[in-house]
Amino acid sequence: MGSERQERMKALGVRLRGLRTEAGLTGAVLAHRAGVGQPTVSKVENGRMVPSADVLDRLARALDLDESTRQEVRDLLVAVETASDAVEAPEPQASVVGALDEAVRSARLVRSFGCVVLPAMLQSAEYARHVFGSAPDATPEAVGRAVAARVERQSLLYEPGRESAFVLTEAVLRTWPGSPALMLAQLDRLLAVESLSTVRLGVLPWRRAVPVMPRHGFTLCDRAAVVVETFRNERASDDSAEVVAYEETFRQFEAAAVYGSEVRELLLRVMADFRDLDSSATR
Incomplete structure (x- = not known):
């Protein structure tokens, strides 16, 4: 209810x-x-x-x-x-999946920026399980349904005629839930996604100054709407001035990022660090 x-x-x-x-x-x-x-x-x-x-x-x-x-x-x-906004035990997918789901499904161009958490379209099932599991009052059944919905939506990455662009800070790659092994699998997925012709993946290395202070993640759906991440949920807006402002912010992050071979080299370096952590944990 x-x-x-x-x-x-x-x-x-x-x-x-x-x-x-x-x-x-x-x-x-x-x-x-x-x-x-x-x-x-x-x-x-x-x-x-x-x-x-x-x-x-x-x-x-x-x-x-x-x-x-x-x-x-x-x-x-x-x-x-x-009306009162008091909620009785919300399920994770109601607060985290709902705002983004339909906007992404109907968009031909999706642009996402992540500063701490990976954008939803890039998350592995286990990474997403930790995201949803951290929600207040999460239940195993609700988390399972939310993860299944998120993974199903990711099939849009492979559809011809759709374009997806992602820009991440290096902090996203090094902020890890669960275990080093989970992140090794997640980073391997990023390597696979980066090779898709329908996807453009950029990373802001920690050695470069950011053009704008990254306060939160967000996703632009075509040029019609923006979904902004907050601590508790996601807020969708189709206010034209707000969409334009986020488009400009995304362009600044996009221009400062590295792509292609530089991204692959960075991902491999981070994976090497997680392998060292994984080895240390199993000794």
């Missing part, structure tokens, strides 16, 4: 989806008419995102709602904004 706020978000989403269906519109058509990203329509209708008053008004105009129905959906939004 979710919080009062989550339940009211779902109610708002169900009502908007019903109005869209009555108007005979697809989510894509509604998004185009309203001037918002398609992931926004999907997340709002599924109760995973609270629209701003401006976005709600755009959707209402695109649906050609009469004034009484517009007021009804405005009241539903007010109800969401004033």
